[in-house]
Amino acid sequence: MKPIKPIYKMIRNELDEVREGIEVIAVTKQVGVERTKEAIEAGIVHLGENRPEGFLKKYEAIGDGATWHFIGNLQTRKVKEIINQIDYLHSLDRLSLANEIQKRAEHTINCFVQVNVSKEDSKSGVLPEETVDFIKTLEKYDKINIIGLMTMAPNTEDEEVLRDVFKGLKTLQQQVAEKNWPHAPCTECSMGMSNDYLIAAQEGATFVRVGTALIGSESEAE
Numbered sequence: 515m516k517p518i519k520p521i522y523k524m525i526r527n528e529l530d531e532v533r534e535g536i537e538v539i540a541v542t543k544q545v546g547v548e549r550t551k552e553a554i555e556a557g558i559v560h561l562g563e564n565r566p567e568g569f570l571k572k573y574e575a576i577g578d579g580a581t582w583h584f585i586g587n588l589q590t591r592k593v594k595e596i597i598n599q600i601d602y603l604h605s606l607d608r609l610s611l612a613n614e615i616q617k618r619a620e621h622t623i624n625c626f627v628q629v630n631v632s633k634e635d636s637k638s639g640v641l642p643e644e645t646v647d648f649i650k651t652l653e654k655y656d657k658i659n660i661i662g663l664m665t666m667a668p669n670t671e672d673e674e675v676l677r678d679v680f681k682g683l684k685t686l687q688q689q690v691a692e693k694n695w696p697h698a699p700c701t702e703c704s705m706g707m708s709n710d711y712l713i714a715a716q717e718g719a720t721f722v723r724v725g726t727a728l729i730g731s732e733s734e735a736e
């Protein structure tokens with residue numbers, strides 16, 4: 515496995531050239547605790563996991579030594595296992611999940627609403643045209659603070675397609691932010707992964723989620 519620090523520096527520089535202040539979430543779902551600790555030693559603050567089991571394994575070893583982002587689909591019955599340990603949830607996409615968070619959270623949870631901008635059947639997320647109404651409905655949930663929107667781009671190398679998706683999320687994020695709803699400041703855009711983080715940054719990402727290109731995968735032969 516390649517050392518994380520130089521790769522992180524390179525990605526940081528690329529992002530800083532686009533705009534200051536874009537946060538990198540290192541996605542550690544494909545590596546173990548030791549490699550995750552290497553990420554922290556390299557100066558990475560934000561870590562992302564997509565399954566409760568993987569998150570809890572790392573959380574038990576690292577605890578408050580990182581800022582924790584849960585980026586995967588979250589089954590309602592798993593909410594109680596993680597909700598009071600994470601700092602950000604990137605996958606709020608339905609009222610049943612909001613209800614369970616409201617019931618289980620002991621403090622306000624910073625949430626991204628996941629939006630299915632590309633409208634692929636295989637993807638979860640609220641549809642773009644339903645996003646503003648969905649967020650309005652969340653007004654009565656005092657445990658939920660909508661800090662932004664998140665999307666997964668299609669698996670394509672077509673830059674125009676990717677740009678359109680990222681632009682779509684940015685436009686929606688600004689629409690929600692303009693409402694000035696106290697429960698939904700909605701200042702953030704979580705978009706961009708290993709193959710497209712730079713495009714996402716150019717289109718207004720404030721958080722990019724990078725796994726393979728930064729942390730690698732432990733099954734990867736070197």
Ligand SMILES: *Cc1c(COP(=O)(O)O)cnc(C)c1O
Nearest residue numbers: 541564585707708723724725726
């Ligand atoms: C795995 C994952 C990522 C990171 O993917 P890479 O292509 O490895 O960078 C980002 N976001 C989500 C939601 C993921 O599940």
